[in-house]
Amino acid sequence: MALPVAFFAVFFAYPVAAITARGLKSDGTWRFGRIWDVLAQPDIRHVLWFTTWQALASTALTLLIALPGAYVFARFDFRGKQVLRAVVTVPFVLPTVVVGTAFLALLGRGGLLDELWGVRLDTTVWAILLAHVFFNYAVVVRTVGGLWSQLDPRQEEAARMLGASRFAAWRRVTLPALGPAVAAAALMVFLFTFTSFGVVQILGGPTFSTLEVEIYRQTSEIFDLSTAAVLTLVQFAAVGAILAVHAWTVRRRETALRLVDAASTARRPRGAGQWALLAAVLATIAVLLVLPLAVLVERSLDAPGLGYYRALTSDEGGLFLVPPIDAVGNSLRYALAATAVALVIGGLAAAALTRRDAGRLVRGFDALLMLPLGVSAVTVGFGFLIALDEPPLDLRSSWILVPLAQALVGVPFVVRTMLPVLRAVDGRLREAAAVLGASPWRVWREVDLPMVRRALLIAAGFAFAVSLGEFGATVFIARPDNPTLPVAVARLLGRAGELNYGQAMALSTILMVVCAVALLALERLRIGLRSDRTGEF
Amino acid sequence: MLKLDGATVRFGGRAVLDAVGLDVAEHEIVCVLGPSGSGKSTLLRAVAGLQPLDGGRVFLDGRDLDGVPAHKRGVGLMFQDHQLFPQRDVAGNVTFGLRMHGEPKQRRAARVEELLTLVGLPDAHGRAVSSLSGGEQQRVALARALAPRPRLLMLDEPLGQLDRSLRERLVAELRELFGALGTTVLAVTHDQGEAFALADRVVVMRDGRIAQSGTPLEVWQRPADAFVARFLGFENVSAATVTGEAADTPWGKVPVPAGSRQGEVTLLVRPAGVRLVPAGQGLACTVAARTFRGTHVAVRLQPEGAPRLEAACALRDAPETGEEVGVAFDAAEIVVLGGGAAA
Numbered sequence: 001m002a003l004p005v006a007f008f009a010v011f012f013a014y015p016v017a018a019i020t021a022r023g024l025k026s027d028g029t030w031r032f033g034r035i036w037d038v039l040a041q042p043d044i045r046h047v048l049w050f051t052t053w054q055a056l057a058s059t060a061l062t063l064l065i066a067l068p069g070a071y072v073f074a075r076f077d078f079r080g081k082q083v084l085r086a087v088v089t090v091p092f093v094l095p096t097v098v099v100g101t102a103f104l105a106l107l108g109r110g111g112l113l114d115e116l117w118g119v120r121l122d123t124t125v126w127a128i129l130l131a132h133v134f135f136n137y138a139v140v141v142r143t144v145g146g147l148w149s150q151l152d153p154r155q156e157e158a159a160r161m162l163g164a165s166r167f168a169a170w171r172r173v174t175l176p177a178l179g180p181a182v183a184a185a186a187l188m189v190f191l192f193t194f195t196s197f198g199v200v201q202i203l204g205g206p207t208f209s210t211l212e213v214e215i216y217r218q219t220s221e222i223f224d225l226s227t228a229a230v231l232t233l234v235q236f237a238a239v240g241a242i243l244a245v246h247a248w249t250v251r252r253r254e255t256a257l258r259l260v261d262a263a264s265t266a267r268r269p270r271g272a273g274q275w276a277l278l279a280a281v282l283a284t285i286a287v288l289l290v291l292p293l294a295v296l297v298e299r300s301l302d303a304p305g306l307g308y309y310r311a312l313t314s315d316e317g318g319l320f321l322v323p324p325i326d327a328v329g330n331s332l333r334y335a336l337a338a339t340a341v342a343l344v345i346g347g348l349a350a351a352a353l354t355r356r357d358a359g360r361l362v363r364g365f366d367a368l369l370m371l372p373l374g375v376s377a378v379t380v381g382f383g384f385l386i387a388l389d390e391p392p393l394d395l396r397s398s399w400i401l402v403p404l405a406q407a408l409v410g411v412p413f414v415v416r417t418m419l420p421v422l423r424a425v426d427g428r429l430r431e432a433a434a435v436l437g438a439s440p441w442r443v444w445r446e447v448d449l450p451m452v453r454r455a456l457l458i459a460a461g462f463a464f465a466v467s468l469g470e471f472g473a474t475v476f477i478a479r480p481d482n483p484t485l486p487v488a489v490a491r492l493l494g495r496a497g498e499l500n501y502g503q504a505m506a507l508s509t510i511l512m513v514v515c516a517v518a519l520l521a522l523e524r525l526r527i528g529l530r531s532d533r534t535g536e537f
Numbered sequence: 538m539l540k541l542d543g544a545t546v547r548f549g550g551r552a553v554l555d556a557v558g559l560d561v562a563e564h565e566i567v568c569v570l571g572p573s574g575s576g577k578s579t580l581l582r583a584v585a586g587l588q589p590l591d592g593g594r595v596f597l598d599g600r601d602l603d604g605v606p607a608h609k610r611g612v613g614l615m616f617q618d619h620q621l622f623p624q625r626d627v628a629g630n631v632t633f634g635l636r637m638h639g640e641p642k643q644r645r646a647a648r649v650e651e652l653l654t655l656v657g658l659p660d661a662h663g664r665a666v667s668s669l670s671g672g673e674q675q676r677v678a679l680a681r682a683l684a685p686r687p688r689l690l691m692l693d694e695p696l697g698q699l700d701r702s703l704r705e706r707l708v709a710e711l712r713e714l715f716g717a718l719g720t721t722v723l724a725v726t727h728d729q730g731e732a733f734a735l736a737d738r739v740v741v742m743r744d745g746r747i748a749q750s751g752t753p754l755e756v757w758q759r760p761a762d763a764f765v766a767r768f769l770g771f772e773n774v775s776a777a778t779v780t781g782e783a784a785d786t787p788w789g790k791v792p793v794p795a796g797s798r799q800g801e802v803t804l805l806v807r808p809a810g811v812r813l814v815p816a817g818q819g820l821a822c823t824v825a826a827r828t829f830r831g832t833h834v835a836v837r838l839q840p841e842g843a844p845r846l847e848a849a850c851a852l853r854d855a856p857e858t859g860e861e862v863g864v865a866f867d868a869a870e871i872v873v874l875g876g877g878a879a880a
Contacts, residue, residue: 426620428616428620429620429622431582431585431587431607431614431616431620432614432616432620432622433622433633433637434586434587434606434607434608435585435586435587435607435608435610435612435613435614435682436608436613436633436634436637436681436682436684436685437608437609437611437634437637437638437685438608438633438637439606439608439637440606440608442637443608446622446633447622450622450624450625451623451624
């Protein structure tokens with residue numbers, strides 16, 4: 001417990017405090033009145049209103065579209081499922097900037113739909129909403145589907161035998177069991193869309209602006225740090241309130257679930273209805289998730305002889321001190337380090353939160369852990385830059401700075417993924433181990449760890465992917481001679497010219513491939529583990 | 538060797554264990570018997586260190602266990618539904634406690650071998666826990682609990698989920714096994730048959746208190762009160778006024794053994810003490826129901842204006858439902874509850 005707390009104190013609370021002080025404090029005195037001054041501005045109020053309703057709409061739309069997908073992935077067995085699972089997850093790890101650009105290429109001026117039917121959505125809010133669904137589809141499928149696949153189908157069968165219709169059985173038995181996972185997923189989606197940055201920046205144009213975009217604008221364009229700080233505090237408060245409500249609902253609904261091996265719950269679809277559902281989900285994935293990526297790849301190849309890719313290996317553009325291709329190695333190194341840190345910190349925190357005798361203080365930490373997700377990544381990066389650049393903590397020139405920021409964003413994923421499964425482990429198994437002489441630490445290692453290995457791997461995958469795609473914080477602290485992939489993409493996109501645009505497309509295609517490979521390896525690892533355990537039985 | 542002194546556990550103000558005092562001697566098999574909710578599982582958890590006490594003390598071999606965590610108490614606990622580790626095979630489960638106690642690898646293998654043979658599953662090492670039948674799981678759980686040689690072995694509803702014939706066979710096996718190993722055992726169950734077959738001494742619990750403690754024979758013959766009697770399955774329990782060698786009951790005058798406690802008492806009439814006589818004699822009753830019990834027939838009789846009576850009849854003497862019969866009472870099968878003056 002002490003380690004996660006210290007980690008968050010130094011790398012989260014301290015930088016945020018630093019930036020807040022810099023924003024709100026002038027000439028050595030606090031000026032809290034500024035909060036009301038800022039909030040009174042009509043355009044700021046408009047931003048707040050838009051931020052909230054687009055997040056709600058995005059969350060509802062994502063749940064609507066992704067829950068059938070979660071069901072299909074949890075309960076159906078079909079050819080290519082593993083690959084498809086990875087495909088679904090890839091969008092989530094793409095830098096927001098790239099997603100925005102891919103949707104622009106699909107829905108915007110001169111985009112695919114424009115070319116085919118003259119349809120343009122980039123001036124409407126639908127482009128933003130669809131991009132958010134694109135992004136968060138995996139959150140729902142992974143979080144809800146992961147638990148769903150481990151729920152014992154016989155629970156529903158028992159309800160059917162008691163006279164419940166198929167739907168009633170699902171609603172009364174499965175849905176309540178899924179409740180915490182659905183709530184967790186919805187919360188994540190809401191937070192991501194509430195703090196959406198890159199997507200809104202590109203697709204929103206001048207009409208639509210979220211809090212995050214506004215903070216960035218105030219910080220980097222208007223250099224009005226105190227307004228940015230006030231907006232950060234507002235976002236902080238809103239996110240804190242949401243998290244508190246969420247922690248409360250989760251605690252109320254916490255139940256020990258009967259978990260079974262996921263391999264035993266999936267069946268081949270039966271009957272026209274189930275095949276139709278599978279087909280519908282596959283079609284949704286194809287149109288919503290694959291098509292934008294396909295357009296992205298197509299644009300990256302839109303030069304003779306892989307011209308855009310070859311341009312990546314030269315440093316003649318002068319945009320970077322190194323060839324853009326070096327960003328691949330940087331990103332992988334940073335992401336590995338960030339994953340390790342996130343797993344250690346998140347794992348310890350999740351274990352501490354699972355203890356039955358966890359007090360209020362510890363449980364409050366649960367909500368605190370989610371804060372880095374809610375507070376803007378821009379703020380984290382900027383806070384890092386201004387807080388950790390002087391003794392005793394001068395990390396500005398250290399390579400560890402980037403992984404630390406990325407881990408900060410990754411930890412909540414680790415905790416969120418591990419906690420539902422850890423909490424569902426039957427407490428008496430731990431007691432059985434204790435009575436047999438296992439100390440609390442060994443109980444965790446011998447009982448919890450083997451049971452949550454799946455969740456741990458998923459968490460690792462998420463942390464890795466998030467680190468690879470992290471942009472908002474990294475953009476502030478990555479050194480010019482060591483750019484990460486998303487940072488390099490963003491810089492290329494920021495430059496005019498067809499070659500830069502094409503290179504950005506090529507580089508994001510590479511990022512996409514790296515993520516896909518990492519996730520596929522993860523899926524393999526999971527299958528290997530499972531057959532290893534059950535072996536010849 | 539195990540001693541509980543005023544052990545108290547409260548859940549939200551309600552005492553689940555209410556100042557329980559209990560002694561278990563070396564090599565003794567004590568069975569705590571009680572309905573669900575009587576606090577018997579909590580008793581085991583308190584001894585195991587899984588449930589902190591709100592009052593009182595637990596001593597093992599004279600050592601106060603206060604503040605000693607579960608994994609350092611050196612007691613074994615077999616859980617109600619076994620709680621085998623699903624991700625380990627049979628050998629992995631049995632060897633778990635040995636690993637926790639730092640036993641060297643070779644000794645562990647030998648011990649697993651020995652234990653699996655002991656519980657009658659010599660070839661089960663590599664089997665997955667999920668492939669075991671209920672009885673096999675129970676045996677593995679037993680082997681796992683015995684492996685670290687606990688000073689005290691506790692069993693929570695050890696045979697609860699098994700079918701009847703298996704249960705009867707296993708209970709005999711368990712008793713034999715514990716006798717041979719000299720294990721000190723504290724078991725809890727809601728099944729009196731199991732308790733009587735397994736235990737040297739039976740402790741009946743009610744609402745967190747000990748209602749009676751004694752050998753199976755003592756408890757069976759002289760239940761301490763109406764609760765114990767009814768829990769043991771006796772239904773002919775009633776308030777009565779004893780004068781001399783007769784008692785005034787709702788069923789009329791009933792003879793009681795010589796030397797019974799006088800005055801207001803609770804009376805138990807065993808089914809065997811309810812004798813059927815031709816209609817017109819004794820207490821007039823109608824046969825309300827009859828249940829075949831293998832060796833005898835349990836007949837439920839409805840007297841006029843009095844509680845029902847249960848009688849045990851030989852097969853061929855059992856009357857049909859609806860028949861009118863008379864009832865006479867046999868003093869030898871009638872007990873004044875609450876430790877009357879009688880020897």
